[in-house]
Amino acid sequence: MSTNKADKFKSLMRSPSGNQENKEEIILPTEIAKSPAHELVQISGKKKATFELDAELHRWLKVHALTINKDMVQILEEVLRKYRTETERK
Amino acid sequence: MGIVISFGIQKGGVGKTTACAITAHLLSKEARVLAIDFDSQGNLTEFLTRRDIYDFTKQTILEAIQEKNPTPYIVRITDNLDLIPAEDILSTFSRWLYRDYKGDATQALRKTIDMVKDRYDYILIDLPPNLGDQTINGLTASDFAVVILQSEPFCYSALERYLETLTVVQQRTNERLALAGILIAMSDGRAGIDNSIVDKAKDEYGPMVFDSIIKRRSRIKEFVLEGIQDSTKFDQGVLESYIGFVEELKQRVNQ
Ligand SMILES: Nc1ncnc2c1ncn2[C@@H]1O[C@H](COP(=O)(O)OP(=O)(O)OP(=O)(O)O)[C@@H](O)[C@H]1O
Ligand SMILES: [Mg+2]
Numbered sequence: 001m002s003t004n005k006a007d008k009f010k011s012l013m014r015s016p017s018g019n020q021e022n023k024e025e026i027i028l029p030t031e032i033a034k035s036p037a038h039e040l041v042q043i044s045g046k047k048k049a050t051f052e053l054d055a056e057l058h059r060w061l062k063v064h065a066l067t068i069n070k071d072m073v074q075i076l077e078e079v080l081r082k083y084r085t086e087t088e089r090k
Numbered sequence: 091m092g093i094v095i096s097f098g099i100q101k102g103g104v105g106k107t108t109a110c111a112i113t114a115h116l117l118s119k120e121a122r123v124l125a126i127d128f129d130s131q132g133n134l135t136e137f138l139t140r141r142d143i144y145d146f147t148k149q150t151i152l153e154a155i156q157e158k159n160p161t162p163y164i165v166r167i168t169d170n171l172d173l174i175p176a177e178d179i180l181s182t183f184s185r186w187l188y189r190d191y192k193g194d195a196t197q198a199l200r201k202t203i204d205m206v207k208d209r210y211d212y213i214l215i216d217l218p219p220n221l222g223d224q225t226i227n228g229l230t231a232s233d234f235a236v237v238i239l240q241s242e243p244f245c246y247s248a249l250e251r252y253l254e255t256l257t258v259v260q261q262r263t264n265e266r267l268a269l270a271g272i273l274i275a276m277s278d279g280r281a282g283i284d285n286s287i288v289d290k291a292k293d294e295y296g297p298m299v300f301d302s303i304i305k306r307r308s309r310i311k312e313f314v315l316e317g318i319q320d321s322t323k324f325d326q327g328v329l330e331s332y333i334g335f336v337e338e339l340k341q342r343v344n345q
Contacts, residue, residue, distance in 0.1 A: 004294065006298060009256075009295075012235075012253065013297075081181050
């Protein structure tokens with residue numbers, strides 16, 4: 001039973017001898033470069049987001065971030081995580 | 091030397107934690123097992139200890155990694171089963187990695203596990219439902235990955251992407267990583283959809299798919315409150331598909 005997908009990921013299976021066979025040849029570098037997972041390893045869990053924030057909130061956040069010596073995005077992430085936890089508990 | 095096996099897929103609520111907990115329980119009947127909760131939801135911690143995750147505040151895998159010493163954070167569940175817990179605070183892992191950690195950001199968990207590897211036969215890692223730093227660290231620390239495929243269409247597309255992630259990890263951060271296999275977990279009801287996805291997975295992925303298929307049994311949910319029970323015939327029946335899976339898993343990782 002040898003199919004496309006089984007072939008594509010063959011390098012992930014350990015052969016009975018304990019070695020992994022031909023792993024470089026299974027997935028083409030171009031395929032990896034395209035894969036979202038590659039992007040993930042590269043950017044390590046960060047994703048660029050662009051959106052317009054209420055100007056007053058933005059000003060406040062900027063000053064507040066300075067006073068507590070954090071990045072604006074750190075504060076946003078914290079608040080969002082808290083919000084997510086609350087939302088998921090409901 | 092302990093064999094490190096992670097349970098993952100970026101799709102949520104498909105039974106990763108349940109499979110990880112029951113596997114830890116079953117393996118610990120005849121081997122020394124360490125279970126590591128690497129999801130900030132702390133579900134594995136709750137399942138195995140049946141305590142509030144906030145009982146473990148400042149006593150978690152995050153502190154173990156930060157202090158480069160897991161030993162003080164190991165919680166004994168039974169004679170043969172230990173746990174390193176998690177709670178919400180693990181969600182700060184990425185920030186800590188990039189702001190404060192001095193080494194390779196993919197290797198932090200692996201270095202921590204290496205320190206206790208020789209005390210166990212199996213080390214199981216429960217991964218969160220995303221492809222972020224925790225999953226990359228978890229896979230980088232693993233010898234084998236178990237991928238859970240719930241028999242639903244969205245899970246099927248997640249599967250291929252997860253396998254691509256495994257390939258990237260294998261090529262860049264952990265060449266020892268191998269796929270133990272794809273474990274199919276049934277979603278209830280609509281047997282038609284379920285079966286067609288099972289057939290498709292078996293057809294496309296062939297021997298990568300475990301023969302055992304996890305069945306849905308409502309009793310499993312009670313185990314979260316009562317602990318995993320296997321003294322009655324009924325409960326042994328409930329666990330039957332997990333028992334079959336663990337037998338296959340043992341064979342595959344000890345080859
Ligand atoms: N075999 C099963 N039979 C019945 N219910 C199950 C079974 N496996 C898991 N469940 C239930 O499904 C729900 C999700 O399971 P679980 O927490 O193990 O999934 P998960 O993939 O770890 O979720 P997450 O992605 O949030 O970490 C839980 O309520 C659990 O009790
Ligand atoms: Mg889980």
